[in-house]
Amino acid sequence: METWSPTISGDTGPKYRAIVKALAEDIRSGRLPPGARLPPQRALAKQLNVDLTTVTRAFNEARRTGLINATTGRGSFVRGHAPNPTEIRRPDPSGSVDFSMNMPPQPIVARLAERMETGLSRLAGSPGFLDRMQYQDSAGNMADRAAAAQWLGRRLGPLPVHRVLVGGGAQVVLAAVLAVIFKPGDALCVPALTYPGLRMAAERRGIRLVPVACDEDGLDPEAFLESCKADRPRALYVVPTLDNPTTVTLPMARREQIAEVARSHGVAIIEDDAYGALPPDAPAPIASLAGDITWHVATLSKCVSPGLRIAYVAVPGTNEAVRLAAELRAINMMASPLTAALASQWIADGELDAIVAAIRQENGLRQAVVRETLQGLAVRAHPYGHHLWLRLPELWRRGEFGAHARQLGLSVVVSDAFSVGPAPEAIRISLGAASDAETLRYGLSLLATLLAHPPGAITTVV
Missing domain, CATH: 3.90.1150.10 (Aspartate Aminotransferase, domain 1)
Incomplete structure (x- = not known):
């Protein structure tokens, strides 16, 4: 791959940035696989008819942003299989x-800054943009709820828009879901190791947390069954894919068993699918098996950027949607209309898929x-x-x-x-x-x- 030749002639910005951009695009497309060795800087400068300092600056920027690794005497490599350092080196003066x-x-x-700039510019020039800057329905306006249904529907199956709401981040949505389902003193089954944000929200409402044993495959359905019999919980909280903190993904058979136990004991399921969009082969969500008892929450903070503060939730039915909208209004009024509109636009034009793929x-x-x-x-x-x-x-x-x-x-x-x-x-x-x-x-x-x-x-x- 030392014959790599970037195309920079059509780029109007600084030439070193054009080289970095071309490098990033070729890595994303697979033209430059992990471990590929890049041409020597002097040879690339001659090939592109630019100063050596331009190429050096481009390689330094690519190394700083994590596109490549460089080792003195061995050259520059696309990240993935580059040579290991022989000693620990402090990358910056602070060392933190x-x-x-x-x-x-x-x-x-991921070109996140570029995509945000372009996306916001398109929104600002679109008809009805100023309406987007006004107060919106606490469940999200219908356009954003339709986009959310489209995004969730890829993993859950077809969803009616009236069962999908838009919230200002998963933490807000989870707090609102707890407010709808629980009264103080009610029991909530959780994995013995569980997301701290959920713990905090539950404890603030006086909800009694019941730990459920887990094994190498995640939450144990038999232990959940015993908890249902002994503690009469109102709901189960679970992160089925890439569990936080254990990273466990529940196998499909276990998801089916958990849904069966919950249904037979009248227990709701709060499915926190924060990481579900990341693995290309993740099992189907529990909500696709038991949508009538499952509150499915999917945030963009963990698969795109925390700055969006947008989460989508699919609820069991119309009554639950009305009650959840009221709680969302009491807690947070509404999700940011601007970031909700940006996320909807990215879903429609495929930009959200591209960002998730890059991450x-x-x-x-x-x-x-x-x-x-x-x-x-x-x-x-x-x-x-x-x-x-x-x-x-x-x-x-x-x-x-x-x-x-x-x-x-x-x-x-x-x-x-x-x-x-x-x-x-x-x-x-x-x-x-x-x-x-x-x-x-x-x-x-x-x-x-x-x-x-x-x-x-x-x-x-x-």
Whole structure:
């Protein structure tokens, strides 16, 4: 692939940016596969008839944004199978790496800033734009609900618009769903390790959380059955695909068993499908099996960007939609009409699919870095996810490890944040906030080094 020749003649911006843009497009299209070696900078400059400094600046920008890796004496490679560094290097003076915020990465190939600029410009020039800037129905206007039904329908099957609502992020929607279903003191079944945002919302409403045992395949249907008999819960909360924090995806057979148990005991299901759009082969959502008892919540924050703050929810029926709309109005009035309109436009023209595909690809590249740097450790991960679950070696306790990690400028989330009951010696590591591959590799390598030493040897590690 050292004969790679980017096309930059039609680009009116700076030439170094045109090279980076062409590189990103060729990576996204597959023309440049992971591990491909790029031409030497001097040869590429001669080929393109530009200054060497232009190519150098382009390669530096591509490396900074995580498109390529470069090793002195070996050349530049498309990320994925580039040579490993032989030592931990600090990528910036601060040395801090955030592994705590569970957000999708924002790779340059997603062209998020460019797509937002273009999309907002189109919206501003469209008929009725000023109407979009007024107060909207708390369930979302009909155009946005139709777009939401189209997006959800790809995995759930055809959905009537009156069963689909638009909310200002999953946290708002989950709080509203809890308000519709529960009274203080009611029981909610949750996995023994569960999403902290759900825990917080439930505890604020005085809802009693009932932990349900899980195994390697996720929530145990037999344990759920026993909880239904003993605790008479009003609902079950579950993240069926790429569970947060464990990364487990429930097999299809288990989803069917859970739906059957819930239906036979009159228990609603709150299906938090935050990551369902990421794996190309994810099993069908529970709502596709039991839509009449399932509240299906799908946020764009975990598969596109937290800045959109848009979540779609499919409810069991018309009555539930009316009640949920009232709660959404009380909690948050409405989702942002501007970001809702942008998301609808992206669904219609395929831009949302392209962004998700780019993030899926980036997650795969970052998971390759995980496999390289955390070999031999008890890591559970998914090839298309942007978080992982790590069981600590016996020599470490979670609180102590978290404190030592902070001393090194690394922020992780210990298992206490997720545990409903006794907490295991484990941490969640989120991969999306790291700005590029070099930063991610540095942080993970430092974590691996820390894990390999007993707590008393920490000063030696530093």
